[in-house]
Amino acid sequence: MEYILDMQNISKTFPGVKALDGVQLQVRPGEVHALMGENGAGKSTLMKILMGIYTMDEGGSITFNGQPYVVHNPKEAMDTGIAMIHQELNPILDMTVYENIFVGREIRRHGIVDKKAEIEEAKKLIAECGLHVSPTETLRHLTVAQCQLIEIIKAISVNAKVIIMDEPTAAITDREVELLFGHIRRLKANGVAIIYISHRMDEIFSICDSITVYRDGKYIGRGTTAELDESALIKMMVGREITDVFPKLETKIGETIFEAKHITREDNKVQDVSISVRQGEILGIGGLVGAGRSELVEGIFGMHRLSGGEIYVKGKKVQVHSPADIIKEGVALVTEDRKVTGLNLTGSVNDNISMVAINKTLVNGLYSKAKARKLSAEYIEKLKIKTPSGDQIVNNLSGGNQQKVVISKWLLNDPDIIIMDEPTRGIDVGAKRDIYLLIGSLVQQGKAVIVISSEIPELMGVCDRIAVMAEGHFSGEISREEFSQESIMRLASDIAV
Numbered sequence: 001m002e003y004i005l006d007m008q009n010i011s012k013t014f015p016g017v018k019a020l021d022g023v024q025l026q027v028r029p030g031e032v033h034a035l036m037g038e039n040g041a042g043k044s045t046l047m048k049i050l051m052g053i054y055t056m057d058e059g060g061s062i063t064f065n066g067q068p069y070v071v072h073n074p075k076e077a078m079d080t081g082i083a084m085i086h087q088e089l090n091p092i093l094d095m096t097v098y099e100n101i102f103v104g105r106e107i108r109r110h111g112i113v114d115k116k117a118e119i120e121e122a123k124k125l126i127a128e129c130g131l132h133v134s135p136t137e138t139l140r141h142l143t144v145a146q147c148q149l150i151e152i153i154k155a156i157s158v159n160a161k162v163i164i165m166d167e168p169t170a171a172i173t174d175r176e177v178e179l180l181f182g183h184i185r186r187l188k189a190n191g192v193a194i195i196y197i198s199h200r201m202d203e204i205f206s207i208c209d210s211i212t213v214y215r216d217g218k219y220i221g222r223g224t225t226a227e228l229d230e231s232a233l234i235k236m237m238v239g240r241e242i243t244d245v246f247p248k249l250e251t252k253i254g255e256t257i258f259e260a261k262h263i264t265r266e267d268n269k270v271q272d273v274s275i276s277v278r279q280g281e282i283l284g285i286g287g288l289v290g291a292g293r294s295e296l297v298e299g300i301f302g303m304h305r306l307s308g309g310e311i312y313v314k315g316k317k318v319q320v321h322s323p324a325d326i327i328k329e330g331v332a333l334v335t336e337d338r339k340v341t342g343l344n345l346t347g348s349v350n351d352n353i354s355m356v357a358i359n360k361t362l363v364n365g366l367y368s369k370a371k372a373r374k375l376s377a378e379y380i381e382k383l384k385i386k387t388p389s390g391d392q393i394v395n396n397l398s399g400g401n402q403q404k405v406v407i408s409k410w411l412l413n414d415p416d417i418i419i420m421d422e423p424t425r426g427i428d429v430g431a432k433r434d435i436y437l438l439i440g441s442l443v444q445q446g447k448a449v450i451v452i453s454s455e456i457p458e459l460m461g462v463c464d465r466i467a468v469m470a471e472g473h474f475s476g477e478i479s480r481e482e483f484s485q486e487s488i489m490r491l492a493s494d495i496a497v
């Protein structure tokens, strides 16, 4: 048996969307197989079919472990030997670790759940995985990386032969990525196949053996990571060559338009940090995950109490007690976690895009749906948001397209200073480039942009200046002429202040 999993001619139609159009996927035992494609290409949809979350259209066939494979729900998939770590981790937060590991397949004695046995068994599994958490801890108290490892433990404990990882590194630190890769290598050595979905090229080439590419729901091709290089892969995904991954538009840098001085948060997560940005300038904020970058901008934006600091917008001192105080002055914050602070998932694309700039949707003082639709149509086009219409529920968009909706809703408000926290997370290469161009055109109009990013090449490619934070402190600043991976890393790991 050459393939552990062989999917042929798989299609899936949603109302108004052909998400998959006769695609194929073949995976060998013990390999890490990357599934790649632009936002909305159909990757997550294919995986949900495999997990029994969606049913495929007529005509497709799936062979698993040499047998025809039919599933109706995730439990059946796991029982058969396929497990998935989802793109948006959705563990039931009030569940304990051991409950989560055994949910749906409880250990029973005389028909009653044997909690003691479950806790014991969970303890063993956790220790084997090198994780240090108590089986009775609730998931709410775990980090994203720990939750992921619990999902991996679950997959191992059901003896999964195929484990799907949908953007597993989107929300974890570099150190945790290394840990995850360690687990992947061990699984591989035991003959487990991993289907790996990520938009980060460096990861694909460091952990994956082969790659299958889709575009717009269609199969484009496959190859090994040895025979493909980054530009060949980009061409397969996007359908054209992209030479400048980080386009930088010419701008004129003017007066200082925004200043935050000596910002200290009441919870001390940020201490005495000052930043400023000029018209036409792109300021980057670098640092390791946990350095306090998001905490800084959330503090500035009135989402957390400050115990010290001053904020000046266009030379005027602003008292910020809540986000409304600073939004009013023309500042926008594109937040990091789109599910929690960015979007109303059950609302339509139109509703979400017009959410902040609600004033612009008024006709004679009343909310006009038609006006909201027109304004949002403009951004759907500008940012190439993949959706059948503006009436689509945001929850039905692919992850990357949801991120574009978040960006749109802030831009519609026409701010002068735009702070973006990890704006390209989960976004494909082509769309990333569109976002860089958009940022470029914003600063060309004399606006100022502040970008937080964990990807150093992105900061170096896009910014005029980079401020670096470490452990809640400001650790230094670098201008474009002095940019280098090393200089940024040195400041980022500058722990002794």
Ligand SMILES: Nc1ncnc2c1ncn2[C@@H]1O[C@H](COP(=O)(O)OP(=O)(O)OP(=O)(O)O)[C@@H](O)[C@H]1O
Residues within 6 Å of the ligand: 014, 015, 017, 018, 019, 037, 038, 039, 040, 041, 042, 043, 044, 045, 046, 087, 386, 387, 396, 397, 398, 399, 400, 401, 426
């Ligand atoms: N439940 C649903 N209802 C309607 N349309 C959907 C649903 N789920 C997905 N789609 C659509 O199917 C297409 C494929 O989406 P999918 O989530 O599979 O993309 P993806 O390749 O995982 O993208 P990303 O990289 O952004 O996560 C998209 O156009 C999406 O809007």
Ligand SMILES: [Mg+2]
Residues within 6 Å of the ligand: 043, 044, 045, 087, 166, 398, 399
């Ligand atoms: Mg997806």
